[in-house]
Amino acid sequence: MARVMMRAAPPSGAPRGGSAWLLTPLLAALAVLIALPIGFVVLQAIFPLLNRGSFAHPFSAFGAALVRADTLPLLGNTVRFGVSVALASVALGLPLGVVRGLFRLPGARLWDLLFLAPFLIPPYLAAFGWILLLQPSGYLEQLTGVNLGRFLFSFNGVVAAMTLGVFPVVYFSVSRTLAALGGRLADVARVFGAGPWRSFARITLPLMLPAIAASALLTFTMAIEEFGVPSALGSRAGFSLMVTSIEERFSDWPIDLPGASVLALLLALLALAAFVLQRRVLAGRDFETQTGKPTATLRRELGRWRWPVLSMFGFVALCAAIAPLFAIVTTAFSRTLSGGFAINNLTLAHFKALSAGSDGASALGTSLALAAATALVTGALGFLSAWVVVKTRLRGRAALDALTLLPHALPGIVVGVGLILAWNLPIWPVTPYNTWGILLLSYSCLLLPYPIRYTSAALRQLGSGLEAAARVHGASSARVLLRIVLPLVAPALVSSVMIVFAVASRELVTSLLLAPSGVQTASIFIWQQFEQGSIGDGMAMGTVTLLISGALLGCGARWAKRFDDAA
Structure with missing residues (x-):
């Protein structure tokens, strides 16, 4: 056996x-x-003479950096820029995401694809596209006679350019959350006499607050870490951020290793704080709507709001995806920028x-x-x-x-410095x-x-x-x-x-x-x-x-x- x-x-x-x-x-x-x-970023910030092999004068770089006249404005500009982009992204992505998640939107997959396009376009390339489009004698002025160069090269213009690149984070987060939740609980509130706005404010909005907060914090982090858009547009707008200042301190003579390290450390701590807060929001503000039965997602009809909503989606898609792509591709095939839209100005050169x-x-x-x-x-x-x-x-x-x-x-600039x-x-x-x-x-x-x-x-x-x-x-x-x-x-x-x-x-x-x-x-x-x-x-x-x-x-x-x- x-x-x-x-x-x-x-x-x-x-x-x-x-x-x-x-x-x-x-x-x-x-x-x-x-x-x-x-x-090494931390060590260089603590020991300013580390690159010379010395551990003398620890923490002196912090004092030298903080007493510089431009340090606090850089920190303030960075926070203000990140908060502005986050708020603008919520203002733009929230209503679009609510419509996508709760209503039967014609061409929904097409809109999703168009709103994915900003992730495909590198931010610095999108910034160049906006310059070509809105600068004096740019494509917009050639086509319509409208010159928006003054707006583009301003703080609000840089915020707008950055927002159009990151707002899909909010849009997809909100729309996917609402698609999973459905509108059943809000419908129950309507049955018991609540109006549409009251049921939205008391039922739907609290359920999607974690998604809104987490995506807003993510857009804040993406904004303060981004180099291409602030570098391409910010210098012409007359303001600097921490990320651009760090690059300048490494690129311009005399090179300021301790100062760049201190700024890099501050930027990393700011990004880490936003990241930790985002994780805590997701972990601590969760809602369960389980009833033992699968939730059917029944999207409402837009009714008389159909064409206004489609117009809004079309305008945002035009600004976020089509316009910068148009400027980039048109320039690639144009002999000269001043030649305008003419057959004899087309070239493969x-x-x-x-x-x-x-x-x-x-x-x-x-x-x-x-x-x-x-x-x-x-x-x-x-x-x-x-x-x-x-x-x-x-x-x-x-x-x-x-x-x-x-x-x-970790911001890319911090990794590079390190x-x-x-x-x-x-x-x-x-x-x-x-x-x-x-x-x-x-x-x-x-x-x-x-x-x-x-x-x-x-x-x-x-x-x-x-x-x-x-x-x-x-x-x-x-x-x-x-x-x-x-x-x-x-x-x-x-x-x-x-x-x-x-x-x-x-x-x-x-x-x-x-x-x-x-x-x-x-x-x-x-x-x-x-x-x-x-x-x-x-x-x-x-x-x-x-x-x-x-x-x-x-x-x-x-x-x-x-x-x-x-x-």
């Missing part, structure tokens, strides 16, 4: 089964990628700047190569980190989880500074949250039965990861690395700070062409990068959907 022997599988998430071997290298990799640059062997082609190739490398690095690190955090009970996973959360709230301070020191026998490797480190640090967020969500939906069964039959942890877990989370992982590729291929602020001499990326090429007056060449590059990003994101979404359908 044969004896059947079966080994007991370790409990899911136990540190046995060989999973402990992953933790140490992951912690080391994330420490180099994330903790090291942030640590600007795209010749991207032909093989040109500086434009080299910059585009560099960006695509760096984006591919970033996607591979962040995809691998994100998948492994998410698995350790979600599926194991290793003691060090809390530290790993904290490191993976930190990049969510990498300069960390790697531009004589103590290192080998350093990535002044090589393309420093750009890879910066992109990977900033974009690591995408694979971690997507993969973590997919892993939480997987049961532990398949992993346990594989271990019962003798499979190692590495084999389980590659043959069981990875195929199951592949759609989410592929979608996330597609996003990483698209964003990395157009990243600006760390590219400007860290790119070695003689190395250009697509974003640097666009920025320099605009500054040098070769606007058509820059917009041709912008058009190409938009097409590549859009095609990749579309293919990634389609591939993930087909994979899910097949599964």
